[in-house]
Structure formats: structure tokens, C-alpha cells
Amino acid sequence: MVLADLGKRINNALQQLNKAPVIDEELLNQVLKEIQLALLQSDVNVKYVAKLKSNIIMKFKMEDSQGVNLKKMIQQAVVQELTQMLDSNKKPFVPKRGKPNVVMFVGLQGAGKTTTCTKYAYHWQKKGWRTALICADTFRAGAFDQLKQNATKVRVPFYGSYSETDPVAIAEEGVKHFKKENYEMIIVDTSGRHKQESELFDEMKQVQAAVNPDECIFVMDGSIGQACYDQAQAFRNAVNVGSVIITKLDGHAKGGGALSAVAATESPIIFIGTGEHFEDLEPFNPESFVKRLLGLGDIKGMITTVTEAVDMETQGKAIANITKGQFSIRDFQAQYKSILKLGSINQFMSMIPGMGNSILDKNNEKESIRKVKKFLTIMDSMNDNELDGVVAINPSRIVRIARGSGSSLEDVNQLLDEYKKISKVFIGLGKGLGKGGDIGNIMRNPNQIKNQMGAALDPKMIQGMGGMGNIMNMVKEMSKMEGVGDLMKGLGGGNMAEMMKSLGGNIPGLSGLTKKRR
Numbered sequence: 001m002v003l004a005d006l007g008k009r010i011n012n013a014l015q016q017l018n019k020a021p022v023i024d025e026e027l028l029n030q031v032l033k034e035i036q037l038a039l040l041q042s043d044v045n046v047k048y049v050a051k052l053k054s055n056i057i058m059k060f061k062m063e064d065s066q067g068v069n070l071k072k073m074i075q076q077a078v079v080q081e082l083t084q085m086l087d088s089n090k091k092p093f094v095p096k097r098g099k100p101n102v103v104m105f106v107g108l109q110g111a112g113k114t115t116t117c118t119k120y121a122y123h124w125q126k127k128g129w130r131t132a133l134i135c136a137d138t139f140r141a142g143a144f145d146q147l148k149q150n151a152t153k154v155r156v157p158f159y160g161s162y163s164e165t166d167p168v169a170i171a172e173e174g175v176k177h178f179k180k181e182n183y184e185m186i187i188v189d190t191s192g193r194h195k196q197e198s199e200l201f202d203e204m205k206q207v208q209a210a211v212n213p214d215e216c217i218f219v220m221d222g223s224i225g226q227a228c229y230d231q232a233q234a235f236r237n238a239v240n241v242g243s244v245i246i247t248k249l250d251g252h253a254k255g256g257g258a259l260s261a262v263a264a265t266e267s268p269i270i271f272i273g274t275g276e277h278f279e280d281l282e283p284f285n286p287e288s289f290v291k292r293l294l295g296l297g298d299i300k301g302m303i304t305t306v307t308e309a310v311d312m313e314t315q316g317k318a319i320a321n322i323t324k325g326q327f328s329i330r331d332f333q334a335q336y337k338s339i340l341k342l343g344s345i346n347q348f349m350s351m352i353p354g355m356g357n358s359i360l361d362k363n364n365e366k367e368s369i370r371k372v373k374k375f376l377t378i379m380d381s382m383n384d385n386e387l388d389g390v391v392a393i394n395p396s397r398i399v400r401i402a403r404g405s406g407s408s409l410e411d412v413n414q415l416l417d418e419y420k421k422i423s424k425v426f427i428g429l430g431k432g433l434g435k436g437g438d439i440g441n442i443m444r445n446p447n448q449i450k451n452q453m454g455a456a457l458d459p460k461m462i463q464g465m466g467g468m469g470n471i472m473n474m475v476k477e478m479s480k481m482e483g484v485g486d487l488m489k490g491l492g493g494g495n496m497a498e499m500m501k502s503l504g505g506n507i508p509g510l511s512g513l514t515k516k517r518r
């Protein structure tokens with residue numbers, strides 16, 4: 001989670017409301033002063049910070065302090081004001097499946113445009129869209145090689161030329177080529193310049209006129225803080241910029257300033273860059289971002305992520321098996337595939353209320369993803385009978401599987417151990433749910449589930465989630481929350497079995513995710 005420090009400081013300020021016996025204007029002023037200071041140090045414009053304070057004080061004065069929970073009201077007001085500060089109030093372009101969506105990227109040199117084009121391509125490709133990249137940057141030497149290398153790494157087809165010097169011709173030709181091949185997401189990377197200059201804007205306009213993109217995304221370096229305002233305005237005035245991606249928000253103190261400044265230009269921010277790797281791209285939604293920043297979770301976002309990540313048909317088969325007391329390696333494989341589709345595990349965890357500041361550091365997360373990928377490769381080397389549990393995997397097969405997947409015996413054994421542990425949890429869960437998969441069964445007999453989950457999850461993970469009691473409360477609370485009903489309906493049965501099916505899709509991987517690299 002980026003800007004974690006800002007979130008922590010705002011949260012700490014709000015905590016004072018919990019401790020105080022009475023919430024009066026003096027205390028509120030003190031809390032707001034600390035929030036203001038944190039925002040100013042994150043380079044948020046003083047004008048927005050002052051407005052946030054006066055709006056919250058006004059709401060406080062309007063409340064009848066007898067009848068409301070003041071702490072909750074103030075917390076909600078802070079969320080609302082921060083969300084408003086980051087909201088451009090403009091709806092971004094939404095790509096449509098099954099048709100060619102041409103998206104052109106513009107920005108200054110070094111902002112991270114080429115890297116972000118690749119991250120964006122990877123994002124859509126992971127969702128199963130036919131995605132392609134075009135390098136129309138003929139200005140910077142080596143730009144085509146960089147894009148080519150990136151595209152190869154994420155396995156996305158690319159188009160470019162070493163000999164053609166006209167960016168317009170390359171962009172036009174590339175778009176024509178990929179449209180003919182029925183690509184759904186066609187991404188055009190254009191040239192940057194060191195500063196805003198007429199040559200850059202002229203070139204962007206020509207490319208835009210030639211390829212007629214559905215969307216033009218402006219990529220901007222977030223480390224410049226509120227200076228983003230002038231840059232975003234200049235690009236908006238020069239070309240038809242539809243939305244913005246702010247990069248380098250990892251480890252930069254001025255992130256809050258960058259985000260609020262761009263929102264003020266009325267350009268929607270659609271993603272933020274949070275690192276140099278291709279998976280370091282977070283979809284941006286102001287409310288979700290603020291709630292996660294303050295550790296309040298984002299159930300709506302979590303439901304969307306889970307719904308997108310879960311393959312309903314495969315999971316349906318897994319849940320049918322579980323309720324029959326079976327859990328095959330193929331079911332296990334389905335859970336691991338879902339984990340990869342979640343995108344960032346940290347980002348997913350921060351959507352869970354109470355887990356705002358992620359439990360994994362970046363190295364651990366990468367290590368965990370590597371492990372998930374390794375396990376998937378090993379499972380790819382098993383035959384159908386082994387995956388479906390028709391035959392047991394004997395020692396000689398373990399040797400063959402290790403050889404076939406290019407892994408060690410230790411890796412294969414580790415996978416089988418993990419599978420055994422997880423299958424115990426799932427089979428226990430299936431028993432707890434009973435035939436109908438009724439939520440009531442779980443809630444009437446929580447100890448059974450608690451014991452089984454407790455045995456399988458990593459103790460550090462349980463601790464990170466506030467203990468087993470807290471995990472059970474979270475499941476209980478989530479089952480009551482807005483949107484969960486829709487998810488359950490969407491999943492078919494409208495019962496807890498279905499919900500556990502989708503959420504459970506992530507539990508197995510988590511048991512190994514907090515293990516430190518040795």
C-alpha cells in the first residue's frame with residue numbers, strides 16, 4: 001500500500017477519539033490539526049487542507065451530539081472529505097470486451113511511460129484480454145528495444161520498427177495490424193521529451209489524429225507532488241487527455257500532493273504506479289483508496305476482485321467436492337490460480353477491514369508469488385489421475401514430477417504437505433457447512449471451523465489478522481455487509497458455501513504467504 005505513512009498518521013490522529021471520554025470541539029481541533037499536518041507534509045495544497053478542516057467542523061457543529069456516535073461521524077467525515085479531495089468527479093473510459101480498444105499513452109521522458117504501458121498491458125492480459133503493444137517512440141534511442149524486452153517478459157505481442165522514423169506511420173500501421181488480428185486492447189506508446197515543448201505536443205496531436213484512440217492516458221511522475229497540477233493542465237490543454245496514471249508513488253513523500261493536484265484538474269486517475277515491476281500497478285478508486293489508506297478495508301473492491309479472480313465453473317466443482325468430503329489436487333490448483341489472478345496480495349489484504357497496512361513486505365510478497373508459480377508448474381507436471389486423486393503419488397512419481405517441472409524433490413514434497421494441510425481445512429469446512437452449505441451451520445458451530453483454520457493457517461498470518469477470534473468476526477461481519485449478498489447471489493446458491501468457495505479461493509495460498517524468506 002502506498003502512502004502507508006500518511007495513512008498511519010491520519011489513523012493515529014483519529015485514535016485519540018477512541019480514548020477520550022468526551023468528544024468536544026477542542027479535541028476535534030487537535031485531531032484535525034494533526035491530520036492537516038500529515039497532509040501538508042505529503043505536499044497536499046494548503047487550500048484543500050483548510051477546506052477539509054472547515055467542512056468537518058461544520059458537519060460536527062450541525063450534529064446533535066446526543067443522538068449520534070460522534071467518533072463514527074468524524075471518521076466518516078474524514079473519509080468523505082479525503083475521497084472528495086481525490087475525486088475528479090469525471091468517469092474514466094471503460095474498455096469494452098470483444099472490440100478493439102485503442103489506448104494511447106503520453107507523457108514526459110522518464111515519467112515511466114514505457115514501463116507503465118507494459119504494466120497496463122500486463123493488467124489486461126492477465127484478465128484474458130487479447131492485448132498488444134506498439135512502440136511509436138522514435139525520439140529516444142533504445143525505446144523500441146525497451147518495449148520489445150518488456151513485452152516479451154509479459155508475453156504480449158508488440159509492433160515497432162528500427163528503420164521507420166515517422167512515429168505517426170508506425171502507430172497507424174501497428175493499430176491497423178492489431179485491429180485486423182482482432183486484438184481487444186491495443187496500446188500505443190508515444191515519444192516523450194524532457195520538458196513540455198511544442199514539438200512534443202505537435203507529435204502527440206498527429207499520432208492522436210492518425211490512430212483516433214478510444215482513450216489517451218497521461219503518465220506523470222508523482223514524486224513532483226502538487227507541481228503535478230500545472231503539468232496535468234498543460235497536457236490536458238494540448239491533447240485530448242482522458243485519464244491519468246501517476247507513477248512512482250512508492251517511497252515518495254509527496255504522493256498525497258500529486259493525487260489531489262491531479263484530481264483538481266478534473267482528470268480521473270485510473271491507476272497508480274507503486275514500483276518498478278510489471279505487477280506494481282494499482283487500480284485507483286478514490287473511496288477505496290482512502291478506506292484502505294485508513295485501514296478501514298474495502299469490501300466492495302474485495303468482492304469485485306474476488307469475483308474477477310474466481311473461475312466460477314472450476315470453483316463450483318471444487319465446492320461440490322468439498323461438501324462431499326473431497327478435495328483433490330486439481331481443486332488445490334484452482335485455488336492457486338485464483339491467487340495469481342488477485343493481482344497483488346498486499347493490495348487484496350488491505351481491502352480487508354483492519355488490515356490497512358499490509359502484512360507482507362514487498363520481498364515477501366514477491367517470494368510468495370514465486371512460490372505460487374512454482375507450485376503451479378509442479379502441478380502441471382502431474383497427470384489427470386494424480387490431479388483428481390484417483391491414484392496416490394508414490395516416491396518414484398515424485399522424482400518424475402520434480403524432473404518434469406524442473407524443481408527439486410523438496411519443492412514437490414513441500415507442495416504435497418501444503419496440499420494435505422489445506423485439504424484437511426476444506427474437508428472440515430465442507431462438513432461444517434453440511435449438505436446445504438448453510439451459513440447457519442458455520443455460525444452455529446464456529447469452533448469446528450476455527451480449529452481447522454487455526455491448524456492450517458500460518459500463526460504469523462493469524463496474528464497479523466488480529467487473532468483467530470478476529471478472523472471469525474470478520475467472516476461474520478462480512479457476511480452481513482452490503483454487496484456480499486449480491487456476490488453470493490451471483491455465485492449461485494446464495495449461501496455461505498458459495499461465499500466460502502470464493503473467499504476460500506485465497507485461503508490456501510495465504511498459509512504459505514507470510515513465511516519469511518530463509
Ligand SMILES: Nc1nc2c(ncn2[C@@H]2O[C@H](COP(=O)(O)OP(=O)(O)OP(=O)(O)O)[C@@H](O)[C@H]2O)c(=O)[nH]1
Nearest residue numbers: 109110111112113114115192247248273274275276
Ligand atoms: N519506483 C518506481 N519506478 C518506476 C515506476 N514506474 C516507472 N519507474 C521507473 O522509472 C524509470 C523511467 O521509466 P521509463 O518507462 O523508461 O520512462 P519513459 O517515461 O517511458 O521514458 P521515455 O520513453 O524516455 O519517455 C525506469 O527506471 C522505471 O523502472 C514506479 O511506479 N515506481
